[in-house]
Amino acid sequence: MRTERGISRRELIAGAAVIPLAGCSRSERKRPRIAAIATIYFKHSHAQHIVDRFLDGYGWNATHHRPEMDLVSLYVEQVNERDLSRERAQRHPGMKLYPTIAEALTLGGSKLDVDGVVLIGEHGQYEDNEKGQKKYPRYEYFEQIVKVFRDSGRAVPVFNDKHLSWNWEWAKKMYDTSRELNFPFMAGSSLPVTYRTPSLEMPLGSQIEDAVCVCYGGVDSYDFHGLETLQCMVERRKGGESGVKWVQAYRGDNFWKAYQDKVWSHELMESAITRSHTLAQVREGFNDYLPTIDEMKKIVKNPVAYHYEHEDGLRSTMLLMSGLLRDFNFAAHTDKGLFSTQMYLPMPDGRTTTASFFSPLVANMEEMFLTGKPTYPVERTLLTTGLTAAGVESLFRKEAKFETPHLSFHYDAPEKSTYWRT
Amino acid sequence: MKRICVIGSIYKYLTHVQHMADRYLIGYPLHGRWHRPDMKIVSFYVDQRPEGDLTAARAKEFGFKAYPTIAEALRCGGDKLAVDAVLIICEHGEYPINEKGQKLYPRYEFFQQCVEVFEKDGRSVPVYNDKHLSYSFEKAKAMVDASKRLNFPMLAGSSLPVTWRLPDVELPYDCEIEGALMVGVGGSDPMDYHALEAMQCMIERRKGGESGVKSVQLIEGDAVWKAGEEGRWSKELLTSALSRSDTPLGVSEQDGRPQDLVGSGQLQVLVKNPAAYFLEHHDGLKTTLLMLNGAVKDYTFAAKVKGMGLQACQFLLPPTPNVTYSACLMGKIEEMFMTGVAPYPVERTLIVSGALESCLTSKIQGHIKLDTPHLNVKYLAPKESQHAQK
Numbered sequence: 094m095r096t097e098r099g100i101s102r103r104e105l106i107a108g109a110a111v112i113p114l115a116g117c118s119r120s121e122r123k124r125p126r127i128a129a130i131a132t133i134y135f136k137h138s139h140a141q142h143i144v145d146r147f148l149d150g151y152g153w154n155a156t157h158h159r160p161e162m163d164l165v166s167l168y169v170e171q172v173n174e175r176d177l178s179r180e181r182a183q184r185h186p187g188m189k190l191y192p193t194i195a196e197a198l199t200l201g202g203s204k205l206d207v208d209g210v211v212l213i214g215e216h217g218q219y220e221d222n223e224k225g226q227k228k229y230p231r232y233e234y235f236e237q238i239v240k241v242f243r244d245s246g247r248a249v250p251v252f253n254d255k256h257l258s259w260n261w262e263w264a265k266k267m268y269d270t271s272r273e274l275n276f277p278f279m280a281g282s283s284l285p286v287t288y289r290t291p292s293l294e295m296p297l298g299s300q301i302e303d304a305v306c307v308c309y310g311g312v313d314s315y316d317f318h319g320l321e322t323l324q325c326m327v328e329r330r331k332g333g334e335s336g337v338k339w340v341q342a343y344r345g346d347n348f349w350k351a352y353q354d355k356v357w358s359h360e361l362m363e364s365a366i367t368r369s370h371t372l373a374q375v376r377e378g379f380n381d382y383l384p385t386i387d388e389m390k391k392i393v394k395n396p397v398a399y400h401y402e403h404e405d406g407l408r409s410t411m412l413l414m415s416g417l418l419r420d421f422n423f424a425a426h427t428d429k430g431l432f433s434t435q436m437y438l439p440m441p442d443g444r445t446t447t448a449s450f451f452s453p454l455v456a457n458m459e460e461m462f463l464t465g466k467p468t469y470p471v472e473r474t475l476l477t478t479g480l481t482a483a484g485v486e487s488l489f490r491k492e493a494k495f496e497t498p499h500l501s502f503h504y505d506a507p508e509k510s511t512y513w514r515t
Numbered sequence: 516m517k518r519i520c521v522i523g524s525i526y527k528y529l530t531h532v533q534h535m536a537d538r539y540l541i542g543y544p545l546h547g548r549w550h551r552p553d554m555k556i557v558s559f560y561v562d563q564r565p566e567g568d569l570t571a572a573r574a575k576e577f578g579f580k581a582y583p584t585i586a587e588a589l590r591c592g593g594d595k596l597a598v599d600a601v602l603i604i605c606e607h608g609e610y611p612i613n614e615k616g617q618k619l620y621p622r623y624e625f626f627q628q629c630v631e632v633f634e635k636d637g638r639s640v641p642v643y644n645d646k647h648l649s650y651s652f653e654k655a656k657a658m659v660d661a662s663k664r665l666n667f668p669m670l671a672g673s674s675l676p677v678t679w680r681l682p683d684v685e686l687p688y689d690c691e692i693e694g695a696l697m698v699g700v701g702g703s704d705p706m707d708y709h710a711l712e713a714m715q716c717m718i719e720r721r722k723g724g725e726s727g728v729k730s731v732q733l734i735e736g737d738a739v740w741k742a743g744e745e746g747r748w749s750k751e752l753l754t755s756a757l758s759r760s761d762t763p764l765g766v767s768e769q770d771g772r773p774q775d776l777v778g779s780g781q782l783q784v785l786v787k788n789p790a791a792y793f794l795e796h797h798d799g800l801k802t803t804l805l806m807l808n809g810a811v812k813d814y815t816f817a818a819k820v821k822g823m824g825l826q827a828c829q830f831l832l833p834p835t836p837n838v839t840y841s842a843c844l845m846g847k848i849e850e851m852f853m854t855g856v857a858p859y860p861v862e863r864t865l866i867v868s869g870a871l872e873s874c875l876t877s878k879i880q881g882h883i884k885l886d887t888p889h890l891n892v893k894y895l896a897p898k899e900s901q902h903a904q905k
Contacts, residue, residue: 136771145772152758155817155827156751157775177770290831291904292683367544370833378569380534380836382541383549424547433547437681444834445761446768514682 125162125208125462128197130234132217133171134178137441139215139254140169141177142451143458147211148185151452154515160459164188166207168197170230171217194237205245209462210238213254222259224489226313226482231255232263239270248276250465252458255282256317256478261499264478268471279458279467280474282318284421285325286457286512287450288437290368294510295329295425295432303408304425305357307365309415312397313485319411320399320477320484322421322436327409328473328506335404336501340480341494342487348396352386356400357410358426361433365412365422368435372418384417392416399484404501411484436512453513468511472504517554517852520588520598522625525608526559527567531645532604534841539849540577543842546905552849555579557598560588562621563608585628596636600852601629604645606705613650615875617704622646623654630661639667641855643848644864646673647708652869652889659865670848670857671864673709675814675830676716677847678840679903681759684828685720688898691821692721695802696752698760698815703806704871707792710804712867713814713830718802719863719896726797728866728890733874734882739789739805748791748803751825753777755817759829762812776810785809792874793884797891843903859901862894 127147131140147164150157168191169178182190191197200206214231221227231253242248251271257264257280271278295301304327308319328334343351351357366372366383374380375388384392397413419440424433439445457468479500487495519539523532536559542551559581561570570581582588591597605622612618622644633639642662648655648671662669686692695718699710719725734742743750754777757763763774765785776782792804817827833839851857869890877885 136769141771149772150775151773152760155755155758155825157754157758157778180770288681290679290681363549364547367547367549369544370837370839372837374836378528378533378572379537379541380529380838381538381543381842383544431547439761441771446763447761447771447773449761449773452773 126165126206127162127209127211127462128166128168128207129164129211129213130168130194130197130238131170131213132215132219132229133173134169134181135173135175135216136177137448140213142448143211143213143254143455144181146451146455148181148188151455152449153452153456160455162209162459162462166191166197166200168192168194194234195241198238198241205241205247205249208249210249210251211254211458212238212251215255224485226259226485228259232258232260232267235267235270239274242274242276248274250277250279250461252461253278253280256280256474256481258478259313259482261479261482264475265499268475271471277461277465277467278471279461279469280471281477282321283450283454284318284322284436284438285469285473286453288513289434290437291434292514293432293434294512295326295427296429297329297506297508298331299329300428301327301330301407302426303358303361304423305361305365305410305412306421306423307362307369307412307414307418308421309417309419310413311415312413312488313481316397316399316411316413316484317477317481318421318438319413320480321474322423323409323411324473324477326423326425327407328504330407332405333503333505334472334476335503337476337480337497338402338404338501339494339496340399340401340483340487342484342492343398343400344488344492345395347492348398349390351398351400357398357408357412360431361424361426362412364431364433365424366418368422368424368433369418369420370435371420373416389414389417397488399480399487401480401483457511469507470504472502476500476502517599518557518597519554519852520558520601521556522560522585522588522601522603522605522629523562524605524620525563525565525568526561526570526573527565527607528569529836531606532561533569534838535604535645535845536602538842538845540573543845544839545842545846550846554849554852558582558588558591560585585625586632589629589632596632596638596640598640600640601642602645602848603629603642606646615704615872615879617650617872617875619650623649623651623658626658626661630665633665633667639665641668641670641851643851644669644671647671647868647871648864649868650704650872652872655865655868659861662861668851668855668857669861670851670859671861673712674840674844675709675713676859676863677843677902679831679843681829681831683904684826685900685902686717686818686820686826687823688720688896689722690720690823692718692800693819693821694749694752695800695816695818696748696756697802697804698753698756698811699804699806700808700812700814703790704875707804707806707874708867708871710806710814711792711871712864714802714804714816715863715867716859717816717818718800719894721800723798724895725862725866725893727892728794728870728887729797730795730884730886731870731873731877732793732882732884733790733878734793735790735878736788738882739791740783742791747793748805749819750777752817752819753805755825755827756815757811759815759827760811760813761829764810764812782807782810794870847901859897860894862892866890866892
């Protein structure tokens with residue numbers, strides 16, 4: 094698949110305005126009603142973090158914010174002894190549990206009866222495929238959602254947590270369906286919208302020479318977050334996002350060899366690392382020492398890099414360096430010089446009890462549900478979905494360069510910053 | 516290359532001396548680079564050297580010398596002041612605690628010894644004093660007076676005013692503040708000091724600058740909740756400050772859900788021994804520090820600003836061991852050492868040192884309101900923001 098012509102955000106919004114979204118006119122209906130579709134709901138699961146914010150409110154705009162909408166229905170596929178969805182439904186009688194996705198969307202009736210859908214296909218028991226991708230049923234859930242849309246003759250905005258599907262063809266189909274039915278569609282990670290330290294935005298129209306993200310975690314997991322970290326910044330470059338030509342993964346010894354060969358910039362890698370708050374310590378008695386490369390080799394047991402070239406020549410690199418740090422750090426060479434920041438994602442390891450980076454994610458969903466306009470383009474996540482799968486593919490093919498003509502599509506970044514600043 | 520002398524109380528892993536002074540030995544993260552200062556620590560004085568002392572190992576590795584007295588450290592064993600700047604880091608170590616619960620760190624005494632050398636040798640150099648100046652306002656005032664008399668740049672205080680803010684909120688210069696409230700946690704007197712100084716760095720930017728503190732009062736226990744009911748502190752501001760917390764406890768800790776601790780009434784359940792520090796400023800501004808152990812684990816601030824509504828942030832204290840907030844502070848200290856100009860006024864720390872002392876006096880005198888004519892400390896904040904933004 095190759096999109097010959099890019100899809101601009103302005104066109105999307107203009108398109109969305111052609112057919113008014115039923116149920117979204119705030120003057121006609123009091124408060125939007127939202128359905129949440131989740132794989133599983135336990136402490137610190139994505140469903141808990143997201144749905145709880147609709148139910149209990151959260152810190153936003155310098156107060157305890159309560160969304161101007163009601164999460165009225167919840168479908169949870171896997172319920173085990175750690176489940177919290179039952180407790181939530183009991184404590185919040187306005188939210189009902191439904192045994193099927195269709196019923197959650199129709200509120201037990203025959204037609205779509207909600208004004209927005211949150212799809213959270215993260216965590217739970219699902220099989221891995223031979224490439225190590227967990228087969229979360231996001232596509233399957235989405236198909237059931239759009240079946241209700243089609244059967245009801247109307248569609249409402251959908252937010253899909255994380256990437257679209259582990260399977261590129263399915264992810265693309267999700268995207269195409271949202272265009273076909275013309276409903277606002279957002280997706281992605283908290284990384285693009287969380288706090289940044291420092292609180293910096295890539296100026297729109299910047300010229301970017303190369304970009305790096307140094308982060309941690311596993312393949313088909315946090316690699317996606319690292320890619321979203323990169324993408325939300327580089328998409329703001331001059332000309333917008335041009336698409337990606339190829340992806341090359343490196344792992345283990347090949348990672349260090351690629352480092353040696355300067356496949357990615359040493360200066361950018363170091364700059365990103367200096368933004369970390371959690372640098373692992375290799376020297377006894379020191380608390381914040383920058384390890385040398387030889388020392389990093391000892392503590393980073395299984396490093397992974399996804400190095401890729403965009404259509405306009407930009408080279409981006411996502412580095413998973415588990416063992417070195419526990420945060421997401423971005424660096425780029427731009428026409429203004431060296432640029433770097435951390436996307437602040439504290440884990441509930443003592444740094445936070447509430448994973449507050451979900452707050453800006455929910456705030457962005459809310460805005461789409463209220464206005465019918467996505468606050469950032471789903472094409473970003475379509476691309477990072479494809480990049481995640483391409484990285485996995487390259488690793489699976491013994492770290493062969495993987496051509497990605499299917500990722501050769503253009504989109505424009507939103508003018509307005511959408512990360513957490515208020 | 517600037518030559519630095521460090522005067523410390525104790526040099527063990529994760530003490531202030533270690534995580535601050537080490538940054539000038541091995542570099543530190545600053546503005547997106549691993550910054551290696553154009554400075555060299557040449558001498559050390561360490562007051563207490565129990566088991567775990569790192570002084571000798573560091574001296575050997577980095578080629579500085581530890582001296583048995585402060586004067587010798589400043590003169591590097593010679594007969595004249597032989598350094599270009601002094602870091603006094605008197606935090607941690609064994610020192611007595613007085614009836615107010617203040618740890619009697621000899622910061623004034625260490626500082627005085629530096630001043631004596633400056634006077635005898637006819638030359639003064641910039642001095643940074645870690646944390647508050649002294650447990651005693653009188654001594655703190657003498658320290659600041661000495662720096663003015665001998666005309667050397669002096670900087671002091673906590674990392675909180677210079678660390679990252681979530682979100683990156685700065686009150687506009689010359690704004691009109693209708694009320695301000697700070698939430699802190701931890702023990703007294705170390706952590707209440709940090710919280711007071713965090714609040715001070717925000718409110719000092721108000722119209723007319725800092726006007727001095729007219730009176731203080733510290734109350735504890737149920738009286739704190741009662742004062743809230745009576746409107747002595749603002750629930751709206753508390754809700755606002757707590758909306759910036761990443762660490763609500765209670766049910767959030769149990770099952771991850773966010774909470775409105777004030778609206779739900781859980782605050783009273785979680786906080787067994789709250790304390791409220793009330794400060795009344797000469798220009799009429801009233802501010803409150805609430806120490807809320809049991810409710811949260813972080814430091815948050817909220818103010819109501821005329822024409823802007825609620826402004827609130829968290830002062831981010833990144834985790835141990837890296838405690839990268841101290842890198843932010845070392846950057847500001849280096850700035851003074853390199854330029855000879857303190858990036859923010861030492862009067863901020865002076866007024867906070869004195870306000871804290873008076874609050875603790877209020878506490879042991881039956882939580883009475885105390886007039887504080889001695890805290891008539893007036894100063895203007897720097898226009899340019901000084902916290903981590905780059």
